[in-house]
Amino acid sequence: MEFNEYQKEAKRTLFGNEQVLTNITLGVANEAGQVVDLVQRYTFQGRPLDKEKLTHELGDTLWYLSQIAEWANIDFEEVAKKNIEELNDRYPDPQHAKWE
Template sequence: MEFNEYQKLANRTLLGNEQVLTNCALGLASESGEVIDLIKQYTFHGEELNQEELVKEMGDVLWYLSQIAQWADIPFEDIAKDNITKLNARYKKD
């Protein structure tokens, strides 16, 4: 699946009002915390890393990111391409 296709499909599930950006920003923070908590439980509490739960929570992070991009009229694929360009410049291989 392409990023822009994901963004379009994900947008069909957006429920919101005039506060949609705030809702998405808070949701992104919340879901990022869920990912962090899973990693913390694995790293510091000796729990098994629940990959199924990690995939779900990372998917929620992806959804919120895509919706913030949608709100800002930024194609999701542009974000991914720009990030790779930045990483390639930062971590040049000799």
């Protein structure tokens, strides 16, 4: 699925009033905090990483991010594209990012 397609599909579930930006910004912080909690429990408490729950929370975070971009009339595809360009500028040598 393309980012702009995701953004459009996700928008159909966006409800709110004049305070929608505040709501979605607080939502992204809340969901990101839940991602942090899962990673913290795994890293520091020795709990197994619940990939299903992590996938769910990452998806919720993605939804909020896409809707902040939607509110600001920014194509989500452009957000992703600019981020990759910045990463390529910052890390021109792919040897720096070995996570495998």
